[in-house]
Amino acid sequence: MRLSDFIVAHVDRIVDEWESFAKTIKPAADLMSSEELRDHSRAILLAAARDMKTAQTKSEQAAKAKGEELNKTPSLDQAAASHGELRHIVGFDLVQMTSEFRHLRASVIRLWVESLKEPELAYFTDMIRFNEAIDEALAESTAAYAEQVARSRDIFLAILGHDLRAPLQAVSMSADLLERKAKLDGASQTYLARIKSGTRHMGAMVSDLLEFVRSRLGATLPVERKHMDLAAACREAIEEACAGQPECNPVLSVHGDTRGQWDQGRINQLLQNLIGNALQHGSANQEISIRITGEDNNVELVVHNLGNPIDENAIGSIFDPLVRNPSAEQDVKGPSTSLGLGLFIVKEVVNAHGGSITVTSNVNDGTTFTVVLPKSI
Template identity: 70%
Template sequence: MRLSDFIVQNADRIVDEWERFAATLTPAAQTLSSADLRDHAKAILLAAARDMNTAQTRAEQIAKAQGEELGTTPSLDQAAASHGELRHIVGFDLVQMTSEFRHLRATVIRFWTESLTSPQGAHFTDMVRFNEAIDEALAESTAVYAERVNRSRDIFLAILGHDLRAPLQAIGMSSEILMRRASISEADRAFIQRIKSSGRHMSTMVSDLLEFVRTRLGATLPIERQPMEMTTACRDAIDAASAGHPDCDPVFTIWGNTQGEWDRARIDQMLQNLIGNALQHGAATHRISVTLIGGENHVSLSVHNDGEPIAEEAIGSIFDPLVRSLNAQAGTRNPSTSLGLGLFIVKEVVNAHGGSITVTSNFGDGTTFTVVLPKKA
């Protein structure tokens, strides 16, 4: 009997074996009913049988074996995707879910070969087609399962970041009140200033984390354009950076008209991350320069630092999230105080404003990030 016919005739028997195996995948399986354990097993089997009866050229077989989506079966993919999603919901881990497909494959082949009296050439073709169908179902289930895991993690991070804001605000307000007391000693004032500075760093990290999660969940950064002066925003960002680095003496150069319409809060995020990145990864002297040039329709902002250049192989991923080390050999005295999201947030802010950002880095010239933003939408 051809394998596809065998699967259709013995689907219930095969699914019974699936259920028995799934019941051993504890602890998640302990609370599941028979219907939950069987889940989409029969639908996957029958869809695999239909796929095996579909004509396939040699070229299509090779393409499918190489993982291309040519000739995929919608009903098989849908059943497998639903299975992956539900297994995540009920608490199966990825290894347990994939082991179900391994056991299903082994069960079908064992039952079928036991029923054969004399193997024929067509039977080998059946085995190949069946393995293709199961691999397709496994790939689809795994992809959907991984997607659900990532989304659950992102939602958790969003909740965590949101809940951390309240205690950080309490730290900031309490340290500000203590700083205003006249009777405080200079030593205590230094400690409070350190608490305030650390709270500010943590607040920046939480903000970056929330923006990262927002983009991961499919939302672009919202912006509200209002008339503003980019020069003022740059001065404020430089002053804030200098407060945290007393030995920092940035050079700020301005040319032209720098008035435009941007989202001030987002621009502040961009500037703080760019300048903070230059201070952290630049030379130990903390010498940085900020250049702002206003044109007729655009402003150009450049942030430059000396020191070891960014490794050439890292340039392509410099704006990717969670990339922390720009250069393992960078001459910096500052340990990393970020999550590796700073430049990712910078690029998101630039994109939200319809601008562009580039980076150049080499020995002798140092590293320069250049942002070009249109003055209006």
């Protein structure tokens, strides 16, 4: 009997073996019903059998072996993906989930070989096609499982970021009240300034984390455009960034009309991250320069610092999330407060406003970020 026909004829027996093996996967299986243990196994097997009967050329077979998406079986992919999602929900880890496919492959081949009387050349083709179908199902299950893991992680980070805001706000407000009402000596004022600076850094990190999670969960960055002056916002951002840092020395130059229609909160995020990045990685004995130039239809923002340049191999990924430049870390002044999300947020804000951002970095000229923002939509 051909393997595809054998699977159809003995699908219940094969699924029984699937269930018996799934029962051994502890502790998740202890709380699962028979129906949950057998989850999508019958659909995967029958879809694999149908796939094996589908005509396939040598070139298609070679492409399939390379993982290319040729002649994929929708019903097989759907059943396998659903299986991967549900196995994640019930508590299987990735190794346990993939072990089910290893056992399924071995069970089917063993039962089929035991039923054969004499080998035929066509049987080798059947085994190849069966292995291809199981590999396809395994790939889809693994991808769906990984997607669920990533989504669960992102939801956890979103909850964490949201819940951290309340205690941070309480610390910040308490520090403000203490500063206004208490008579503090010089040392106490210094400690208070450190508390306020620390809460600002933590607040910025939480905001970056929430924006990152928002993008991961598929939500676009919302913007509410209002009339504002980029130069005025930059002055406020410099003052905020330099609070509690006497050595802070950015030099701002403004040219032309720097007013436009932008989201005030988002622009503040952009400025804080770019200025903070320059302060963090710029040389301690060199000033940071910020230039804002208003033109007819857009405003150009240039932030420049000297110091260790961004590694040439890292330039292409500098705006990717959770990426930090190793060479720049050698020249960081003080402990880093970065999650590797700052420049990612900057890029997202620029994109949301229909603008552009570029970066150049070398030993002689330093590092320069150039942002161009249209004044209106």
